[in-house]
Amino acid sequence: MSDREQHTPPLPAPSLWPIGFAIGLACVLVGLVVSTAALVIGLVVTLVFGGLWVRDLAGKRPPAVAAAPKPAMATEADLNATTDRATFLSLATVGVGGLIGAGVTLPALGFGVLPSFVGDRVETKEVDLGPISNFPEGQYVIATYLEDPDLGEVTRRTAFVRNNGRTEAGEPSFTTIFSRCVHLGCPVQPNGPIDEEARQEVNGVELRPVLAASFGCPCHGGLYDSEGNRTAGPPVRSLDRYEFSIRNGNLILGRLFSVGDVDGTGAKARISKYYRAYPGVHVDGIEKWLYPIPTPGSTS
Helix, strand or coil: CCHHHHCCCCCCCCCCHHHHHHHHHHHHHHHHHCCHHHHHHHHHHHHHHHHHHHHHHHHCCCCCCCCCCCCCCCCHHHHHHHHHHHHHHHHHHHHHHHHHHHHHHHHHHHHHHHHHHHCECCCCCCEEEEEHHHCCECCEEEEEEECCCCCHHHHEEEEEEEEEEECCCCCEEEEEEECECCCCCCECEEECCECHHHCEEECCEEEEEECCCEEECCCCCCEEECCCCEEECCCCCEEEEEEEEEECCEEEEEEEEEEEEEECCHHHCEEEEECECCCCCCCCCCHHHHCCCCCCCCCC
16 A cells, blocks of 8 residues: 555545435525525524534544654755745635625625614605694594795695594604505595594695595505504505694604504503605615615605
8 A cells, every 4th residue: 555545545435414404594594585594494494503513524534644754854944934825825815715705795895784773864844733722632633744945836735633632641642644555655635534524724734524544556556544654555654743842832843753663552552663765665674674775766
């Protein structure tokens, strides 16, 4: 038997763990698009088979092979210099590859993830809707106004406003829902009769009482309950809302914000509040990370 055959380490036996690891990764990729359940299952399978694979490799290390005798003419300094150069070249190659990879992936990653944290922070002009006495308790009122009178009709907006009475702390409570569908931005309509005879105009704001049991989008069938929660159709979240304040007895609409969901009703409602997002963009859950980019063609 030759010296070459004596020093050849035995090859490790075949293992099924890499196949399971690959299946787990495939489940993770599918789960990112299809469902959270598939994602969780894929992560579990990947971790389990990955751990078994690593343990298997650690237990199958080949026995140490005797080092070949050094050449007679080579010195210890020569061997150290050769090793240092090889290590330097390896590290340099990995470093340059990492920089190139970062330069390619970080811009795309930032473009895909940052909108989830930044949102639409454009300030909305405050609008005075007049005395709170114009809003009967427990009833919705359709408020139509010009956000910027200097620009005219292009800034006409509609809000669904309901006086909820007072909170347990004694503060006035209002539900102030924006009338744009969070699917593609179409105008949402109240599902209920509008009292046109009670129509009034206060400081350029048109007020019309309505018995709104729910809200619907005529464009693509989106349906929301009386608190603005999505109940059917393609919308991805609840209807956006306005911040509000009370000044000198008047109701003031402020900045728009997006809503994940609303738990409870009226003055007792608990609202999941987020920075304003474009229509079609998720604001919570894993979908927030998967679909953070604004939908093309959406309107505000």
